[in-house]
């Protein structure tokens with residue numbers, strides 16, 4: 001017999017795998033199952049601002065891209081090497097520095 005419903009906090013803990021005693025209640029209580037679903041929704045909603053926080057502003061992205069372009073131009077030989085041999089840039093850089101050491 002269900003006396004009461006677990007608190008939202010307990011449901012959250014159950015979602016986190018820290019609360020074992022709710023399995024039976026949730027299996028029989030549609031209301032709490034719905035609350036669990038809403039908790040999961042809230043969680044994904046909370047993630048959105050975090051994603052926006054992690055996404056750099058457009059200005060910064062453009063600036064970074066410009067910097068990368070400049071670097072790419074100065075390493076055109078490496079890019080060519082990696083394209084010729086189908087190697088990652090890092091490997092091409094190792095090859096390039098090795099051949100430079102020999103001359």
Ligand SMILES: [Zn+2]
Pocket residue numbers: 004005006025029031032033
């Ligand atoms: Zn319940």
